[in-house]
Amino acid sequence: MITKSWLYDAIIYIYALSLLFYFADFASPNREAKRIGTGLLSFVWGLQTVYLVYNLMSHKSLFAFSVFETLFMLSWVLVTASLIINRIFRIELFVFLVNLIGFSVLALNFFSNPGVSPTLGSWKINDELLFIHISLAICSYAAFAVAAVFSGMHLYLHRRLKGKKWTSSVKRLPSLEKTDRYAYVSVIVGAPLLMLGLALGVVWIVLEGDYRLLFDPKVINSWVVLAAYLFYLFQRLALQTPGNKLAKWNLAAFVIVLINFAVSNVSQFHRWG
Structure with a gap:
């Protein structure tokens, strides 16, 4: 199981960047911005999928999920649904708002996991969350x-x-x-x-x-x-x-x-x- 938060930090930053492009496309229709936002969001979905499959394969029972895994699956479902709906209906504001919720759930999930250790040894995991908050x-x-x-x-x-x-x-x-x-x-x-x-x-x-x-x-x-x-x-x-x-x-x-x-x-x- 992945215990270092650098991967989680990377997912959070890529997720945030994808939402930035989606918001830009909503405010001022731009095919290139939407293409980049969709690509980044798809990459986030890919990382989430790999992580989710890895955790499911290591499960002894498919019916026993921790709060961490449940919230992770919720975020994954939100990303999946937004990509499908965006593909069919092309509603950029909907994609942004749904993924704003997914982004918050994912952050809450990552940084509330007691099994994850910070990238810097002198930090607490909440310090890392605070650093990302401040940088944004x-x-x-x-x-x-x-x-x-x-x-x-x-x-x-x-x-x-x-x-x-x-x-x-x-x-x-x-x-x-x-x-x-x-x-x-x-x-x-x-x-x-x-x-x-x-x-x-x-x-x-x-x-x-x-x-x-x-x-x-x-x-x-x-x-x-x-x-x-x-x-x-x-x-x-x-x-x-x-x-x-x-x-x-x-x-x-x-x-x-x-x-x-x-x-x-x-x-x-x-x-x-």
Whole structure:
């Protein structure tokens, strides 16, 4: 039986990457993104299948399953169902949401298994889960920072062009269409990463058994950040909001991200240092 968590970490990261491509395809239909997302998800399914078959073959009784194996099978069934449904109906949002549940179940399953030892000897298995949670959250914040920069450039360029102030700095900036597009793509990257990071954060709280942390100021504010960026996507995709208004909302959402860092000082388990 596999007892080192490096394989589990690899599956979690590949799983997260596949969901990132699926979310990108949902937000902005892209055949290449969908193809890559499907390929990565199929690879995750293959690894899960091999692991599942290996465990079933080592069973003395086919009717005695541990909680670990039951949850693993649940995650495997969710991945299998999403791949089949995506093949037949091509509903990207459904695939993403179903696999967000499967991703959370798989993470809870992996990191609650007492028989698994961390990759680093000085860590506990929960530390490894926390590391993945933090790495996904940091990547999402980096994407939001990039989006904020492009939105700032968009507003600056919009005001200059509206006032017919043609300067050398204006000529060196990308077009309004490109700055709006780049900000949008950055949010498409950041939103699912934050969603996955929050899912792992909830899993970590469940494993710790202290459900009061669900109401921690940093946790609540993180959900507010996610809601702000999802509303940005809703405005762009459903309401067709103009680029300059989207840019203002994007900058306002990034202010909430900055507040999220300040909230760390009053958080029970996100405190700096």
